[in-house]
Amino acid sequence: MQLVEKHTVKEVTAHIRIQEYGPLVFNTLPSRSSVKKAIKKGLIFINGKQADSADWIEEGQLLEVFQLKPTTKHFKLNLDVLFEDDYVAVINKPAGYPTSGNFFKTIAKALPYNLKISTKNDALLIPQPIHRLDNPTSGVLVVAKTKSSQINLNKQLELKGIQKTYIAVVHNTPDSNMLFNDNIDGKESESKLEIIKTFKVKDDIYSLVELFPKTGRTHQLRIHTSKAGYPIVGDQLYGISSEKNKKLLLHAKSIQFKHPVTGNEVFTTSELPKRFEKLLNLS
Template sequence: MKLKEQHKVPQLEQPIRLQEYGIGIFTTNPTRSGFKKAIKKGLVLVNGKTATTALFINGGELIELLQEESNKKAFDFPLEVIFEDEYLAVIFKPAGVLVSGNSFATIANALEQNLKKSTLKDAVLPRPVHRLDYPTSGLLLIGKTNTATIALTKLFEVKEIEKTYHAITIGNMKSSGEITIPVDDKESQSQFTVLQSIPSEKYTFLNLVELHPKTGRRHQLRKHLHGIGNPILGDKEYYIEALLSYGNGLYLHASKLEFTHPFINQKLIFEKELPKKFKRIFPDLLNQSL
């Protein structure tokens, strides 16, 4: 195992249990539960010896945190990297790939080979900080250090990351509006604007819609649009009988991310053009930037 971080204990007024003293001394494992887990895995040394949760610290000891060896095989899957620095990255997630989970073929398992390892002392394996559904394409935000992942997660929690989606929906639809249908019994809010509509023999109308989720519930946009009678084209979970399309997957795309970089305090805006399948239905998009 490789050394990740080390800490020299100053003189203490009285002994303290290692698992209590160690909270926050390492940037890559700052929490009580995280540090306790590292001790139990044998990843913490005190004066060169494997520590236990029963050990007391008296002062003057050298505490070392080791890097756990991983036998996890990387998923050989090239990704389009939109942006990358020492703290974070933005990548394009294709439709039909899981972001994370127990499966081998996930975006999370492909990140290490597609991104440069951060040189910062709290560098970790890059990991997604939010979700995109399996059939959804678009921009995905990645944390490359422990502090960056925590900071980006906090930005999502306080709603300081603005996400824009585009979808093609079915049926006659109002030009704009707000949907507040609860999702999983939780308050939920989405705003929509219809950009274009075209007549359809099968669906009456097909609509190109811009969407702004103000909350982040699971399947929120898909449930909200289905809830107002305008499901997303190709949605096999939230659909209207006889109007289910099996052709080209789900027509939902995470097209834009806006937020202030938590470490350099710079406003960042990332956009990803709509997939070709959108442009086949709305050919005018070929000459537009959304």
């Protein structure tokens, strides 16, 4: 195990248990449920002994929080790192790999191979993606390197404070810029489409568009464009039955968020991948 945080109790003004006290003093355990889980896993110690959820806090106690060292092997895949410091990183995810999941060849398992180890006390032993890109989708992906940054960025995501822009090639020509708000799996979802240009290849009409998801449902952009009659080129799930292109032409072009420590705006972009060039060069 690796020590993440420690705290010496200086003064106790009322009877309080470790489960209630922990969120008040530990950055990496912001809620009672997170403290309870850590206690259950044997990751919190009081004066060198494993804590119990019924333990009372007393003046002078040394409280320590640990995390388990990972046992999984790293996936040796070279990634393009677009931004990195001790707290957060942004990488350019290649198409063809899942972001995470119960597989060996995932972007999550490749992160330790590409990112520097954080020097901060609450450094995550394995950096964690904050959001997800589908297997066939490429582009910018935000990664937390410390526990406190992970909590902060997840909160930004929940409050829709992280702005994402995608670029895609769709079939047909939208009449104008569009707003989609079809529910997905019974949940509210919203996306915006803006037309960059329309072009023709032989008898097929395509449009290069920018897409702006306001919510983050699974396959949201692919479902919204397909339902509207403008499926993304190469979409094997929601595309047209006569699809000739096998590669999904959907790319996370840019992302903007507040740095979890400095509060400064971080804006990162990724170039259009080569799989778009073949179709665009024919236009």
